[in-house]
Amino acid sequence: MALVRFISSRKLPLLFFSRNVAAHVDQFELGSLRAFFSTQKLIGDEPVLVRDFIHTALYDPKHGYFSQRSRSVGVLERSIKFNQLEGRKAYMKLLEKVYKQSDISWFTPVELFKPWYAHGIAEAILRTTNLSVPLKIYEIGGGSGICAKGVLDYIMLNAPERIYNNMSYTSIEISPSLAKIQKETVAQVGSHLSKFRVECRDASDLSGWRNVEQQPCWVIMLEVLDNLPHDLVYSKSQVSPWMEVLVENKPESEALSELYKPLEDPLIKRCIDVVELEDEPVSRPKEIWSKLFPKPRRSWLPTGCLKLLEVLHEKLPKMSLIASDFSFLPDVKVPGERAPLVSTKKDGCSSDYSSYLEAKGDADIFFPTDFWLLERMDHYCSGWRKVEKDGSPSKKGRKRRTLTLDTSAFMDEFGLPSKTRTKDGYNPLLDDFKNTKFYLSVPTHNTK
Secondary structure (H helix, E strand, O other), X not given: OOOOOEXXXXXXXXXHHOOOOOOOOOOOOOOOOOXXXXXXXXXXXXOEEHXXXXXXXXXXOOXXXXXXXXXXXXXXXXXXXXXXXXXXXXXXXXXXXXXXXXXXXXXXXXXXXXXXXXXXXXHHHHHHOOOOOOOEEEEEOOOOOHHHHHHHHHHHHHOOHHXXXXXEEEEEXXXXXXHHHHHHXXXXXXXXXXXXXXXXXOOOOHHHHOOOOOOOEEEEEEOOHHHOXXXXXXXXXXXXXXXXXXXXXXXXXXXXXXXXXXXXXXXXXXXXHHHOOOOOOOOHHHXXXXXXXXXXXXXXXXXXXXXXXHXXXXXXXXXXXXXXXXOOOOXXXXXXXXXXXXXXXXXXXXXXXXXXXXXXXXXXXXXXOOHHHHHHHHXXXXXXXXXXXXXXXXXXXXXXXXXXXXXXXXXXXXXXXXXXXXXXXXXXXXXXXXXXXXXXXXXXXXXX
């Protein structure tokens, strides 16, 4: 089943377009970029990298997309009783009612399927963690705190008492308003408060991880990767070198345009190294063909994800990771490999742009996650797949055990599918998440 975008023939955002609004903003240094927003001008006089433009269009404090939609993360008053619904039609009707009653645009899966979604994550952690040491959990972008509460609830009820009593759960949250909501959510169970804390900071800022003990821990990231800034690189042909793309505002034109320059940015270079780590050399026939029929290439690079993973591996080298996100997005009009969906909502209906440059603070920009590339970046940042000076791949550092599962397979294995099943057997958690996956990564003691 393809990703659903309609309810009762109306274009409404469903759980697939879940947004942890402002919860996982990756605050790149914008330097002298202090964008002056209007319908015509988004950037200053100097060209900026695409990742900085995206960051500004989404997160500018006054005019960014999420700042203008400050309704934050949607919170359901009560859990949905799936077992009382007749089937898919009844579920869709309920969702439509919930969205009409709510003043927000998106609900996260962990909210729609509370507490069962978080319970599945908690079970995965309990099955794979070393319970001989105190359990430490970090969550990046904790939203309303419903995941934290669900995980703490499950461990309190299902793990040995000593595990719950000695554990800690830290939310890395950049939004002060969301941090407050998280504390209120977790405080619904009094005993959780001594184990839970919120740190208001950017998880990708290395300086924020001061005085962190490098002990075994878990890091949870739910719908975080899709809104991390990406860079764009361009090549004139199949064998031409990549060029980094910048966005500029030409005085003679009201429209923004792209500027191509030779690769200089270190983060972009590192990301390309990972992407092309095992690519085969260009063959002679392919080189000839590309000269006869040159075809421009555009590739979106998850530089925000790479930066975050680099920080996590440096500060938490013994971490285990569990992340979930979109594996593909439908109806993407923006060109390029791993291109984003640029979507806006007006009068209750969604519409998509064909260029990211059209996003002027009125559109969400979110990306599919290439889970194969995510695994490669994970190994790279752990030190196992870095590139030596002579260009050969290094296998120093600790290799990691990784597993990518469809959401349905993950919940079948770790969750309680019977809790989200309707009377006729329809199960939205298993049946409707064909475009989302879970990624699990744990360290090993291998150094070979």
